Amino acid sequence: MxxxxxxxxxxxxxxxxxxxxxxxxxxxxxxxxxxxxxxxxxxxxxxxxxxxxxxxxxxxxxxxxxxxxxxxxxxxxxxxxxxxxxxxxxxxxxxxxxxxxxxxxxRNRKPNKQEIINALKIFEKNKSGYIDVKEIKSIITKIGDVLNLTEFDIVISEITQAQNGFIKTEDLVNLLIMQ
Missing domain, CATH: 1.10.238.10 (EF-hand)
Structure with a gap:
């Protein structure tokens, strides 16, 4: 090789x-x-x-x-x-x-659930285990390998949102690493 x-x-x-x-x-x-x-x-x-x-x-x-x-x-x-x-x-x-x-x-670039959870913790308010949908939308649609607004809405629709506009960090991670 x-x-x-x-x-x-x-x-x-x-x-x-x-x-x-x-x-x-x-x-x-x-x-x-x-x-x-x-x-x-x-x-x-x-x-x-x-x-x-x-x-x-x-x-x-x-x-x-x-x-x-x-x-x-x-x-x-x-x-x-x-x-x-x-x-x-x-x-x-x-x-x-x-x-x-x-x-x-x-081949070694498969996601590690705990690493993703740890990375997303910086977006949690008071280490609550929840992320503001508006904040994560702003990041995912503008930084890195971005999703457009429609793609983001489709992805986020798979997650049950709390009434206050927050989603569970773990639910987002599970969706991201779903195979």
């Missing part, structure tokens, strides 16, 4: 722009060994789901959706950089070997 570090690369010409991201090039057989049979089935099922053409390929633009649907926490920037790494010729399609390489490189 070869780890590629890209300190000299720029975002132009299909080269990586983030010097801190490292990806490991592995063949499909080696990558498969890193997953349990259940994880491997989930990866294969997701690949088949996104293979709309039936050519055993997926669109590079669907990489993020597929990885997130499996349950990996990846940012938009990581997805873009991974796409550039996997598809240096800019074909805009990925085969299964490239897809499982992507999964291999992000």
């Amino acid at each position: 070869k780890t590629q570090n890209n300190f000299a690369h720029f975002s132009r010409g299909g080269k990586l722009s983030n010097p801190y991201l490292k990806f490991t090039k592995v063949d499909a057989e080696t990558a498969k060994k890193a997953f349990t049979p259940q994880e491997l089935k989930q990866i294969m099922d997701m690949f088949v789901y996104f293979d709309k053409s039936g050519n055993s390929t997926i669109k590079r633009d669907d990489l993020g959706f597929a990885l997130r649907a499996i349950g990996y926490l990846v940012t938009t920037i990581e997805i873009r950089e991974l796409g550039i790494y996997l598809d240096p010729k800019k074909t805009q399609i990925l085969n299964f070997e490239q897809f499982i390489t992507a999964c291999y490189n992000v």
Whole structure:
């Protein structure tokens, strides 16, 4: 396995722009060994789901959706950089070997419930276990990998809100890590 570090690369010409991201090039057989049979089935099922053409390929633009649907926490920037790494010729399609390489490189990025709860505690009032919906909406729709207002409303509608406009922190976390 070869780890590629890209300190000299720029975002132009299909080269990586983030010097801190490292990806490991592995063949499909080696990558498969890193997953349990259940994880491997989930990866294969997701690949088949996104293979709309039936050519055993997926669109590079669907990489993020597929990885997130499996349950990996990846940012938009990581997805873009991974796409550039996997598809240096800019074909805009990925085969299964490239897809499982992507999964291999992000396999340790599944959410840890307690870490997410701890991160959200700063938004709780008086350590009550509840978060103000307006405050979390402002953050989620403006910072990081943002949701638009409609997406936020759809997500938040899954959570029972207290009458005072607050939601339980744990309910939000459970929704975020739901698989």
